[in-house]
Amino acid sequence: MTHLFEPIRAGQLALSNRIVMAPLTRNRAPRAVPTALMASYYQQRASAGLLISEATAISQQGQGYADVPGLYAPEQIAGWKRVTDAVHASGGKIVTQLWHVGRVSHTSLQPSGGAPVAPSAIRAQTKTVLIQDGAASFVDTSEPRALELAEIPGLVEDYRKAALAAIEAGFDGVEIHAANGYLIDQFLKTGSNQRTDAYGGSIPNRARLLLEVVQAVSAAIGGGRTGIRLSPVTPANDVLDADPQPLFEHVVRQLAPLGLAYLHLIEGATGGARALTDRPFDYAALRASYRAAGGQGAWMVNNGYDLALAQSALQSGADLVAFGKAYIANPDLVARLQQGGPFNEPDRSTFYGGGAKGYTDYPALTA
Template sequence: MTTSLFSPLTAGSMSLANRIVMAPLTRNRAPNAVPTPLMATYYQQRATAGLLITEATAISHQGQGYADVPGLYAPEQIEGWKAVTAAVHAAGGKIVTQLWHVGRVSHVDLQPNGAAPVAPSAIAAKTKTVLLKDGAPVFVDTSVPRALETSELPGIVNDYRKAALAAIEAGFDGVEIHAANGYLIDQFLKTGSNLRTDAHGGSIENRARLLVEVVQAVTDAIGAGRTGVRLSPVTPANDVIDADPQPLFSHVMQELAKFDLAYVHFIEGATGGPRELADRPFDYDALRDRYHAAGGKAAWMVNNGYDLALAQGAVNNGADLVAFGKTYIANPDLVERLKQGGPFNEPDSKTFYGGGAQGYTDYPALQA
């Protein structure tokens, strides 16, 4: 029997109404890193998704890399998120938050006391970040990072643990560890950004060590059934690349299979770009087979450029969950629109980052 995209699913400790996921989408609408009532409205509008994953949320001030992104390390931030989770739960939804340390993808103006961003190695990312000038987003080059000392890594792992506990205090159903898109954990994983010679560099096992340590700390704190992990094996986002990603991520999946996670979340191809990359082919089916052979049972989430036909095809081919990104920006009632085959609102890219309700909470629902 064919499994429907609209059928329920249990992922770890979460019972989901359908297999449609709202992907994490940075919107830069949290002044001073504090979630606002407008954000509660935004997420509540989209609560018919089987699962909402919040925008990436900094685990510490050091982990912040963009202006007006939310955090989860101060009391006022936890209070702000409580309003968000309450609104989503009142609408019958499930919501997890994405735990984020950007590593080198930051700017001195965003760091504590104007310090340099941190990274596995002191290699600048050839990418941009977002500052605000007179309230408007401005794209600027990232700052040159400094290499983290070995002695600093346990503190960063502990920041993930504390943020996970704060997420549960704030009412979230779980967390997603952001290990994708060229941010800190991904920087450790990949050869292009990790030139270390200590226990967190060199071999595949060493480069994967920080991810495993973070997953261990978070699952010990809040339970594996409330923990997901996001990965992006071949995306060039934020200037990351690995010389040989297939064996790297085969090892990662073998390690993750040791934890009874809620889900693993894969960005296929280039983030927000092509699903297939001619210069870096990747076999996701082989990766899933490796994971299952190692005893992994987490729900398998796929992401990147999905429409209804592609999503249903993915579920038919063994995916458990399908994440939708930009489509969810413009279609708060995306589940119903997918059921009906449309129509779909078009997102306004000029209002993606920063601002207020325009292009955020004012997209019409079908019933309107």
């Protein structure tokens, strides 16, 4: 019987166990530069088989929240190098999540105060985070503009450059963020993509940007160091697709030949219900489509997992299980899962922004 604490190989990533720390935005990188405190935070959690960094902007245009890190300037690469060195010194593996938020942004965060970009000029009915007087505040997103067709090759190039920067910064690989209503997901789904050119309309057209990005990144750093995150039915950030099952089965069939390290699936509503009555989805059929098309990448599941549910998922065909909120308050989550607890409760008031409180000060188990 496959066990959560067994090692596994995902592409070029040799992992000591099947527990993954999911990406968690914490808004503690002023001017988009990773700090020494962030190095401590990730190092504390290095016993996970794999750490996925918080979402990291591939460009200033890709930033949608205050004080989130980037990967497009020398000082950012240097800051991340301190993080990856700390994780590796503790025996861990870490990939970074490459992020372009698309329309989920605010003009105050954009170059020259411009409008955020999106597949179509449809405002997201959601909020973003600004840091004002040292405190996080939630504000409505700004009205976006539709990307011009001529801009898309440059956007793909930004992903490629960020992937190369990630390797320079010492990451073991990258995860392409194509979930949760951010730019690539906005292109995928009918509710946010009303284009009539080669990137809109049909399923192949709406999936075109995702596949161009994955091909560019995997060509730059190798498919075995590339993962991707998908969320077929989450309503996060005001996204909706009229018929997600055929859309995502097409996506995974196209990803299958690319030799990716893993596919990271958010089941249900991100951070919410695992099954949505108004948005049914068959994840087993999705995995079957991927495997039938020759996909060998590890299958990572995510959303509301505990030890029992994780073990059940492994027996049903998953390879890796990602834990999110549990990692905020339990830096030694692997050990706590091994002994069945106890588990620290997170302080929600410290989730976004701040310093060490609620970030690096959660106690570890005593010997």
